[in-house]
Amino acid sequence: MLTLEVEKEYYQALLDRKAEYEGVFFAGVKTTGVFCRPTCPARKPKFENCEFFETAEQALLASFRPCRRCRPLSHPDHVSEVVRTLVDAVEKEPEKRWKDEDLQAFSIDPSTARRQFKKRFGMTFVEYSRARRMGMAFKQIRSGHSVIDTQITTGYESSSGFRDAFSNIMGAPPGLQEECNVLKASWIDTKLGPMVAVADDQALYLLEFVQRRGLEREIELLRQKTKSAIIPGSTKILHSIEKELTDYFEGSLTAFKTPIHMLGSPFQQQVWNALREIPAGVTRSYAEVAASLEKPSAYRAVASANGANQLAIIIPCHRVINSNGELGGYGGGLPRKRWMIQHERKIRLITEN
Ligand SMILES: [Zn+2]
Structure with missing residues (x-):
């Protein structure tokens, strides 16, 4: 069950037609029996007539039918x-x-x-x-x-x-560049929306939500830094991360073992390693991470290294929040950050008891 606080937030997102909530929730309308995407252009129902679901399947199981205007099960086409x-x-x-x-x-x-x-x-x-x-x-x-x-x-x-x-x-397909490396990219559907993963046979280089701000630029930098072409495909590393992500979203895994390759400055690597020390179900502030690196005044640099993370979830930058308890930023969107923090807290509670 969602808390009233979360329901109110989802309702506000529904009123504001916020695209970053797409895939995070669906809203069932009790008076009409339909369920909608957050961005549905239709007139918005009253709060007391809404029921919120985290998946379209849950909405269907609660016997709501898909709205004809926003077509929550397919791509919209009335324009x-x-x-x-x-x-x-x-x-x-x-x-x-x-x-x-x-x-x-x-x-x-x-x-x-x-x-x-x-x-x-x-x-x-x-x-x-x-x-x-x-x-x-x-x-x-x-x-x-x-x-x-x-x-x-x-x-x-x-x-x-x-x-x-x-x-x-x-990146240019192989054959067009001489002696270029090849990285393979695969698409992974998750509970929080699609992710893209990029790897070679040894390690994972990138894992991001497809909707992440600046993803295009990030991919460009990756192929410049590695001098690689990126083509659709699969490697054992990609199989491994796909399996681990499934387990993560099901709540049976929090420590990822798929080998990763972190491309960043020595300071960024230091920060990312510090992030990997934060246990699942726990959050830290940017200042606390800076202190753990014995650079207490560097919290802004820590925040920026945090934002430059290219391995979402695995390097858990989502576990870093503001000192005042607010969520802070997240390239993949705050609703996803909150979802993961709550998900990991639940897993921690279960495994502790
Ligand atoms: Zn709708």
């Missing part, structure tokens, strides 16, 4: 004229890095586009096009096909926008 025009434009050139200035070509006012996209998708047009661009690359990761296979099956020429799009995001 306004402005949104439709721009969505179509993005579909024609999904690899393009769209900017607000591009709207002039369609005689669309940027603030109108912003408002309507926010309303429809909970994000701006630029954020939407970025998500689509990422989505294209991630689709290949999810399906695990080789880049070449995908080009053939989707009918793209080898010099097409598709290859460019994929290369922009994931």
